[in-house]
Amino acid sequence: MATLAHLSDLHLGSSASAARTLEEAVAALADTELIVVTGDLTENGRTAELAAFDRITAPLADRLVVVPGNHDRCGDDVGAQLMRGVRVDVQVRGGCSIVRIDSTAPHNRVPWLSHGRMCQQVLEQVDVALGAVPDSVMTVVALHHHVVPLPAEGFWEQVSEVLHLPNHSELALGTELLKVLRSRCDLVLHGHRHVPRQFIVDGDSARPLRVFNAGSTTELGAFRTFDFAGGRLLGDPRWHQVTPEPRPSPQVWQAPVCALQLA
Numbered sequence: 001m002a003t004l005a006h007l008s009d010l011h012l013g014s015s016a017s018a019a020r021t022l023e024e025a026v027a028a029l030a031d032t033e034l035i036v037v038t039g040d041l042t043e044n045g046r047t048a049e050l051a052a053f054d055r056i057t058a059p060l061a062d063r064l065v066v067v068p069g070n071h072d073r074c075g076d077d078v079g080a081q082l083m084r085g086v087r088v089d090v091q092v093r094g095g096c097s098i099v100r101i102d103s104t105a106p107h108n109r110v111p112w113l114s115h116g117r118m119c120q121q122v123l124e125q126v127d128v129a130l131g132a133v134p135d136s137v138m139t140v141v142a143l144h145h146h147v148v149p150l151p152a153e154g155f156w157e158q159v160s161e162v163l164h165l166p167n168h169s170e171l172a173l174g175t176e177l178l179k180v181l182r183s184r185c186d187l188v189l190h191g192h193r194h195v196p197r198q199f200i201v202d203g204d205s206a207r208p209l210r211v212f213n214a215g216s217t218t219e220l221g222a223f224r225t226f227d228f229a230g231g232r233l234l235g236d237p238r239w240h241q242v243t244p245e246p247r248p249s250p251q252v253w254q255a256p257v258c259a260l261q262l263a
């Protein structure tokens with residue numbers, strides 16, 4: 001059996017407590033085989049903020065998979081270097097294949113324009129990538145932005161929703177991505193929205209597709225882990241609190257599982 005941890009939306013540079021909470025999480029992950037961080041590693045996309053991420057997570061470096069978030073594209077655009085110029089690739093770690101998708105775009109250099117972008121070409125690249133992964137291998141897709149509509153969080157997202165701006169929206173091809181992934185992938189891990197969520201596609205099938213939003217690890221002071229063996233997930237994920245007090249209450253972590261129907 002092996003364990004995967006999902007962290008996201010660290011926003012290093014936003015506060016001293018963000019770095020402290022990440023340090024506590026890294027200490028808790030000493031024996032975890034695979035750690036996926038789904039973007040917004042930094043608050044302002046600055047080189048010094050990414051250097052802080054690299055320094056704090058150095059003990060996990062050989063087990064770490066990251067994708068960029070919209071905040072990483074601001075400032076010095078450190079997000080651009082995280083994917084080394086590709087939109088999709090596959091990394092194999094700890095007996096698991098992780099398909100990384102860059103859902104950010106140049107418009108994210110403007111902090112207000114936080115929404116993601118996914119084009120048909122990316123879907124085709126994901127399709128090809130999955131075709132090279134044997135069915136027997138645990139398969140994870142990692143990206144930053146949400147793939148299905150989620151409730152607006154905070155004043156500015158509510159303003160965006162009222163004005164029908166794209167800023168708060170899910171990825172335009174998010175549902176199409178899930179159609180490409182169904183029956184070929186076990187987990188979709190994302191962030192961007194800071195409240196955790198979970199969904200399931202084809203829940204009665206032999207290989208359901210489960211979609212998890214980590215929320216902001218440094219705001220929550222907590223992260224999920226997933227156990228897997230024989231190429232498949234084992235049961236439900238578990239939450240791990242790394243701060244002395246829950247922030248906010250544990251009820252926020254325990255989002256109900258919503259079934260998604262794909263046409």
Ligand SMILES: [Fe+2]
Nearest residue numbers: 009040192193
């Ligand atoms: Fe974020």
Ligand SMILES: [Fe+2]
Nearest residue numbers: 040069070192
């Ligand atoms: Fe984000």
